[in-house]
Amino acid sequence: MSFNRVWRLALLTAFAFAGGARVARAGDDPMVEYAKFQAAAKSNDEAATLLHIRRAYTQAEKVWGARERRTAIFATSYADHIVKKTDFPKARDLFARCSEILLGLGEGVTTERAYCQLREADVAAQMKEIEAAITALEQAIETLEKLSAVGDRYTKALLASAYVAFANLLSFVEEEKEANSVPASEREKDNLLNSARYAAKAEALLQEISGSKSAEVASIFVLQGSIAERLEEWESAAEFYEAALPAYHEKFGLHLPASKSIELRAKRARAIFEITASGGDLTNASKSGRMPSSPECLFNVRADREELEICPVNRPAPIYPQAALSMWEEGFVVVEYDIAAGGMTENVRVVDSWPAFMFNSSATDAVKSWTFNPPSTKSGTIQRANQLKSLVRFEIAD
Numbered sequence: 001m002s003f004n005r006v007w008r009l010a011l012l013t014a015f016a017f018a019g020g021a022r023v024a025r026a027g028d029d030p031m032v033e034y035a036k037f038q039a040a041a042k043s044n045d046e047a048a049t050l051l052h053i054r055r056a057y058t059q060a061e062k063v064w065g066a067r068e069r070r071t072a073i074f075a076t077s078y079a080d081h082i083v084k085k086t087d088f089p090k091a092r093d094l095f096a097r098c099s100e101i102l103l104g105l106g107e108g109v110t111t112e113r114a115y116c117q118l119r120e121a122d123v124a125a126q127m128k129e130i131e132a133a134i135t136a137l138e139q140a141i142e143t144l145e146k147l148s149a150v151g152d153r154y155t156k157a158l159l160a161s162a163y164v165a166f167a168n169l170l171s172f173v174e175e176e177k178e179a180n181s182v183p184a185s186e187r188e189k190d191n192l193l194n195s196a197r198y199a200a201k202a203e204a205l206l207q208e209i210s211g212s213k214s215a216e217v218a219s220i221f222v223l224q225g226s227i228a229e230r231l232e233e234w235e236s237a238a239e240f241y242e243a244a245l246p247a248y249h250e251k252f253g254l255h256l257p258a259s260k261s262i263e264l265r266a267k268r269a270r271a272i273f274e275i276t277a278s279g280g281d282l283t284n285a286s287k288s289g290r291m292p293s294s295p296e297c298l299f300n301v302r303a304d305r306e307e308l309e310i311c312p313v314n315r316p317a318p319i320y321p322q323a324a325l326s327m328w329e330e331g332f333v334v335v336e337y338d339i340a341a342g343g344m345t346e347n348v349r350v351v352d353s354w355p356a357f358m359f360n361s362s363a364t365d366a367v368k369s370w371t372f373n374p375p376s377t378k379s380g381t382i383q384r385a386n387q388l389k390s391l392v393r394f395e396i397a398d
Contacts, residue, residue, distance in 0.1 A: 030059040034074065050085070050263050053078045059095075069112075072101040076116060079123075082282055088127045095120035111155055114143040118162055125165075137166045148205075163202035164220065170195035192231050199224045218247030225265060234273035241266035257328075264330060267354045271334050272391055274352075280336065280389030282310060290378055299329055300375075300385060308385050310339065311373040316364035318392055324358050325396070331355050333363035333392045339385040343372040351389065363392040 033039050033056035040048035049132070057074040064071050079094035098116035107113055121136035144159040170191045203220045210216045225240035244262055252258040275281045282298035290299070297311040334352035337345045348367050352361045367390065375385040 016268050030056050030063055030070070030074065033059060037077070046084075050081050053081055066101045066104050069102065069105055072112070072116070074096040075101070076119070077236065079119065083123060088123050092120055092123040092127065092132075095123065109146050110145055111144070111147060111158060114140045114147070114158060114162070118158070118165065121165065121169075125169060128157060130169065131371045133169055134141065134166075134173075137162060137169065141166065144340070153209055156381065157209055160202045160209065163198045164207070167195045167202065167223060167227070168197040170198065171223075171230070189231065190238060192227055196231070199227060210232060213247055213248050213250075215251055218244040218251075222262060222265075223271070229264075229265075229269060234269050234276060237269035238273060239267055239316050241269060261330075264332075264354065268332050268391070268393075271332065271352050271354075273391045275334060275391060278387075282385055282388065286359065288378065291305040302387075305383070307375045308375040308377060308383060310375050310385060310388075313343065313371040313373060316366055318359070318362040318394070320394060320396075321359060321362050324394065328396060329355065329358060329394075330396055331359050331394050332393075333351045334389055335363055335367045335392055336389050337367055339372050339375055339388065341374055341384050343374050345370050345372075359392070359394045362394075366392065 003334055033052050037049060037052035037056055038127060040052055053074065057071075057078040060068070060071040062076045064168060075098045079091040079098070082094075083091045090128045095116045099113050099120065102108065102110060102116070103114040117136045117140035119132045121140065124130075124133035124136060141159070141162050144155060144162055147155050148159050173191050199220060203217060203224065206214065206220055221240045221244035225237045225244070228234075228237035234376045244260070245266060248259045248262050272281075279302040280300075282300050284292075284298060286292070286299045286307060286309075287301050288308070290307065292299070293309060295310060297309055299307055299309055301307045331354050333350055334353045335348060337348045340346050345367055347363050353360055353363070374382045376382055
């Protein structure tokens with residue numbers, strides 16, 4: 001999880017500027033080191049930059065302690081630089097110190113303190129301390145929501161970044177089964193639904209700030225699409241990815257990997273939605289409450305026949321075409337087929353694919369080799385299964 005670098009630097013600049021009048025007149029040792037830090041940063045001398053900001057912060061704690069907001073400024077600057085060295089525990093403590101100082105000075109509801117909370121959350125997330133990250137984000141969002149009602153464009157942008165961070169965090173949060181009596185699948189769904197709500201809040205703010213066709217809004221559409229996929233809301237996923245495409249095409253062109261990846265997601269989600277709508281899909285759950293004969297068994301329901309249980313025996317993966325592999329191409333094929341009473345596939349045919357034709361032969365060859373136990377109704381009657389559809393994916397492992 002990361003925050004927009006421009007927003008991050010803009011806030012830090014504003015933070016430092018807000019105390020600038022007092023800083024310039026100080027003339028004490030912390031300020032001498034801070035001036036050296038600024039000079040080293042301008043000359044891109046990373047070692048000297050880190051050395052002088054460490055000294056400035058250490059001296060600020062000795063000279064001013066929590067009585068001066070400058071100590072908070074130096075803590076934040078120091079933390080921002082040691083994050084680059086992946087010293088996450090120390091950086092997290094420094095951001096927390098910044099927040100503590102500002103709260104003690106009566107500056108609990110300020111964008112400066114919200115920035116410190118957001119950065120603390122960012123570092124905690126990188127350390128996999130999810131509960132600590134959630135707590136810091138909740139505090140930052142509470143602060144920024146109070147400010148955004150009368151806030152400027154920058155405050156709203158910072159709030160949008162907090163919403164995005166929270167949506168990302170919730171969509172990937174993991175909980176131990178022993179820690180909660182709620183089944184993991186239900187917890188995951190609740191987290192994803194909350195993630196979708198925060199992503200929608202971010203989208204609304206970014207639409208207001210950047211416009212509906214901006215790259216920032218497109219990135220939120222992609223996040224919303226990925227959440228919808230995990231919720232198996234395929235039509236919504238397709239619509240979000242499709243909404244993101246114009247900005248990706250403008251930024252990256254039609255044929256670069258970033259654009260092609262979003263186009264693949266859009267077309268694949270749309271294809272899965274159409275498979276489901278047609279009644280040709282195989283699902284893990286019976287719509288009639290029927291228990292599967294074994295964990296790998298699937299169900300198919302069509303309006304014109306009784307629900308069938310379909311248990312795979314052997315479904316070999318397709319062979320990845322060498323030409324596609326050499327070009328790093330990914331895609332999918334939607335294959336329609338029947339399963340005869342004996343469990344063999346018949347009438348195998350392509351009904352959709354992307355990119356067109358590239359993977360067709362490999363997909364149909366694979367499906368022709370699939371075998372199943374004879375399809376059966378709830379009463380045990382063997383019955384041919386017609387017009388089933390499967391989406392065969394072609395993806396290159398990371």
